[in-house]
Amino acid sequence: MKIVAPVGNLKEVEKLLNAGADELYTGMLIMKGNKLNDVNYFTSARRGKSCSLNSINELKKANKIAKEKKAKIYITLNSFVYIEKQFPKLKKLVYDILGTEVNGFIVNCPSMVKFLKDIDKKIDIKISSMATCLNSECVKLYKKMGASQIVLPRHLSYEETKNIIKNNKDTKFEMMVSNGRCRNLNGLCHLCHATAPKNTIIKKITGKKIMMKLFSLREGNYGLAHKKLSSYFENKNIMHLLNADSGSCRANFQVDFKPKDKNTKVIRKNIDNFYMPNRFRECGLCSLYYFKKMGVNLLKIVGRSFKTNLKIDNVKMLKESLNLLNQKITKEEYFNQVKKIIKRTTGLRCSIFNCYYPEIFYNSNPRI
Amino acid sequence: MEHALFITNSKNLKYYKDDFSRIYFGNEFCERLIPSMYETQKMIRFCNKSKIPLTIVTPYLTDKGIKEWGSLMNKLKKNKIIDEIVFNDWGMYNLFKKKLSNKRWVKGRVLSKQYKDLVLDSTRKETYESILPLFQGEMTDTKMCQDFLAENDVLMVELDNLSQGIHLNLKGSKIKASLYHPFKYISTTRLCPSANCTSKHKRILTIEDSCNFECKKYTFKVEKKGRTKHMILKGNTYFHYLNNVPKDLEKKGITRLVFQPQIPM
Numbered sequence: 001m002k003i004v005a006p007v008g009n010l011k012e013v014e015k016l017l018n019a020g021a022d023e024l025y026t027g028m029l030i031m032k033g034n035k036l037n038d039v040n041y042f043t044s045a046r047r048g049k050s051c052s053l054n055s056i057n058e059l060k061k062a063n064k065i066a067k068e069k070k071a072k073i074y075i076t077l078n079s080f081v082y083i084e085k086q087f088p089k090l091k092k093l094v095y096d097i098l099g100t101e102v103n104g105f106i107v108n109c110p111s112m113v114k115f116l117k118d119i120d121k122k123i124d125i126k127i128s129s130m131a132t133c134l135n136s137e138c139v140k141l142y143k144k145m146g147a148s149q150i151v152l153p154r155h156l157s158y159e160e161t162k163n164i165i166k167n168n169k170d171t172k173f174e175m176m177v178s179n180g181r182c183r184n185l186n187g188l189c190h191l192c193h194a195t196a197p198k199n200t201i202i203k204k205i206t207g208k209k210i211m212m213k214l215f216s217l218r219e220g221n222y223g224l225a226h227k228k229l230s231s232y233f234e235n236k237n238i239m240h241l242l243n244a245d246s247g248s249c250r251a252n253f254q255v256d257f258k259p260k261d262k263n264t265k266v267i268r269k270n271i272d273n274f275y276m277p278n279r280f281r282e283c284g285l286c287s288l289y290y291f292k293k294m295g296v297n298l299l300k301i302v303g304r305s306f307k308t309n310l311k312i313d314n315v316k317m318l319k320e321s322l323n324l325l326n327q328k329i330t331k332e333e334y335f336n337q338v339k340k341i342i343k344r345t346t347g348l349r350c351s352i353f354n355c356y357y358p359e360i361f362y363n364s365n366p367r368i
Numbered sequence: 369m370e371h372a373l374f375i376t377n378s379k380n381l382k383y384y385k386d387d388f389s390r391i392y393f394g395n396e397f398c399e400r401l402i403p404s405m406y407e408t409q410k411m412i413r414f415c416n417k418s419k420i421p422l423t424i425v426t427p428y429l430t431d432k433g434i435k436e437w438g439s440l441m442n443k444l445k446k447n448k449i450i451d452e453i454v455f456n457d458w459g460m461y462n463l464f465k466k467k468l469s470n471k472r473w474v475k476g477r478v479l480s481k482q483y484k485d486l487v488l489d490s491t492r493k494e495t496y497e498s499i500l501p502l503f504q505g506e507m508t509d510t511k512m513c514q515d516f517l518a519e520n521d522v523l524m525v526e527l528d529n530l531s532q533g534i535h536l537n538l539k540g541s542k543i544k545a546s547l548y549h550p551f552k553y554i555s556t557t558r559l560c561p562s563a564n565c566t567s568k569h570k571r572i573l574t575i576e577d578s579c580n581f582e583c584k585k586y587t588f589k590v591e592k593k594g595r596t597k598h599m600i601l602k603g604n605t606y607f608h609y610l611n612n613v614p615k616d617l618e619k620k621g622i623t624r625l626v627f628q629p630q631i632p633m
C-alpha cells in the first residue's frame with residue numbers, strides 16, 4: 001500500500017516526500033491570491049492559498065521534486081459546482097497542467113470525467129470520495145468512462161468495501177485513514193466549509209489584513225475564529241453579522257425535538273456531538289491490517305490546508321505502520337504496536353472519538 | 369407546468385388532488401426505506417384508478433441495496449403505469465438502465481450539487497453578487513454536463529429550490545428540470561443521527577448498526593446561534609423548509625414542480 005499525502009504549498013512537497021509519501025495531491029489556483037469574489041477562484045472543493053499551488057511554475061517545481069523521488073502528483077478538479085462561465089479558464093488550466101506532465105486529475109462527477117477525456121483520452125483520472133461510490137456498479141461506471149483509481153467514501157462498512165474491491169479487481173482503490181473524518185457523506189453534503197461572503201464582509205468592515213489571518217486557520221474551523229473575533233469586536237451588530245454568516249460545517253447546533261408519541265422520551269438530545277464526533281486527530285491506522293487483506297492500494301491522508309507538521313506526522317505514522325505490516329506479526333501485536341505509535345506521535349490515546357473506522361474499533365475481529 | 373406529488377408511503381395519498389398529474393413514490397436517502405412490494409402495489413392500484421403515471425424514486429445505494437431494489441423492480445418492470453425512475457446513485461443507473469430501458473431515467477436531486485447552506489439565507493446578497501451565478505448554479509447549467517446527460521439518455525434532472533435564486537440555462541438543450549418544494553435537502557449521512565435516539569447506550573453508531581426506524585417517529589429542529597432560519601433533521605437527512613417558488617421557472621427550463629406535503633422520509 002502506498003501513502004497519498006495532501007500538499008498545501010510548494011515548501012511541503014519535499015518534506016512530505018522525505019517523510020515517506022509516495023503520492024501527492026493538491027489544488028491549483030487560476031488567479032493569484034484569494035480573490036473570493038471571482039467564480040474562477042472556485043476550482044476545487046478546498047480552495048485558497050493554504051491548500052493549493054499558486055502557479056504553473058510552482059507546479060513544475062513540485063513535479064520536478066516528485067519525479068526525482070519517483071513520486072506522483074495529482075491535481076484536484078472537484079469543485080462542488082462548476083458553471084459555464086468557468087470553463088474557458090478551466091480548460092486553459094487543464095492544458096497548462098498537462099504541459100507540466102503531472103500524473104493526473106481528481107474529479108468528482110461523470111461529466112468532469114467526460115470533460116477531461118474530451119481534452120485528452122490518455123489523462124489519468126482518479127475519482128474523488130466526493131463522487132460517493134457506495135457500490136460496485138458505480139465503480140464500474142467510472143471505470144467504463146476511463147477512470148483508473150477510485151477513492152472510496154468513508155461511509156462504507158468492512159464488508160461493503162471488501163465486496164466493492166472484490167468485484168472490481170482491475171481498479172486501484174484508495175481509502176482515507178487520517179484526519180477529516182466527517183459524520184456526513186461529503187459528496188452529498190451541502191454545508192459550506194467556508195464562504196466567500198464572510199471574508200468579504202470582514203474585509204469590508206475592518207479593512208485590516210489581520211482579520212484575514214484569523215481565517216487562515218484551517219477551513220471550517222470557525223468555532224475558534226469566532227472566539228477570537230468575539231474578543232476583538234464589541235459591536236454586537238457586527239458580531240451578529242459574523243455569527244449569521246459563518247459556514248455551517250462543524251458548527252455547533254442546538255437541537256430540539258418533538259416526538260409524535262408524547263410518552264416516549266428521547267434520551268440522546270445532543271445531536272450536535274454526534275454531528276461532529278471528530279474533535280481530535282482522526283486516525284484509522286488499525287484498519288490497515290484489514291485493508292491489506294482486502295487489496296486496498298493507496299492510503300489517503302486528508303487535509304490540504306492542515307499544518308505541515310501534522311501532515312508529516314501522519315505520513316510517518318503510516319509509514320511505520322506499513323513497515324509493521326510487512327513483518328510477520330499477529331493482528332493483536334499489530335494493534336498494540338499501532339496504539340503505541342499513535343500515543344508517541346500525537347500524545348493521544350486510541351479512542352472511539354478519534355477513530356476513523358469505529359466498526360473496526362468495536363469489533364476487533366470483523367468478519368474476514 | 370406539470371405538478372407532481374411526492375410521497376413516501378401510501379397513507380399520504382390523502383394529499384392527492386386533481387391538480388397533480390403525476391405521483392412520486394419512494395425514498396431518496398436511505399436504503400432501509402426502500403418501499404415494500406405491498407406498498408408499491410397499493411400505489412400502482414391508486415395510479416391506475418386515477419389514470420396518472422407513477423415515478424419511482426430511489427435512494428443512494430450499496431451493493432445490498434441495489435440487490436434489494438433490483439428484486440422489487442424485476443417484478444414491476446413490465447408495469448406500464450411506472451413510466452419513470454428517479455435515480456440518486458450512478459451505480460444503480462449503470463446497472464438498471466439497460467434492463468429497464470422502457471422507463472424514463474431522471475437524475476435525482478441527491479446527485480445535483482447546489483449551494484444550499486443556510487449561511488446564504490442570512491447573508492446580504494450584495495456581498496456575494498459577483499459570484500451569485502455560482503451560488504445559484506448547478507452542473508446541468510454547463511453544456512458539457514447537458515451533452516453527457518443527453519448521450520446517456522437522461523433527459524431530466526431534479527433540483528432543490530434555493531433561497532438565493534436559481535441560475536439555469538437549458539435553452540437549446542434536450543434536458544428539462546424539475547424543482548422540489550417546500551423541503552430542500554441540505555445534508556445526509558449513513559451514520560444516522562436519529563437512529564437509536566431513545567436508547568441509553570451512547571456508543572457512536574457504525575454503518576452496520578441497526579435502527580428502530582426512529583425517522584418515522586422523530587423530527588429534530590437544528591438551530592444555530594445568530595441565524596433566523598433552522599434546519600430540520602429527520603432520520604439521516606437535514607432539510608430546510610422553503611416555500612417561495614420562483615415565478616420564471618419555465619424560462620429556465622424547469623417544467624415540473626414536485627410538491628412534498630411532508631418531509632420525505
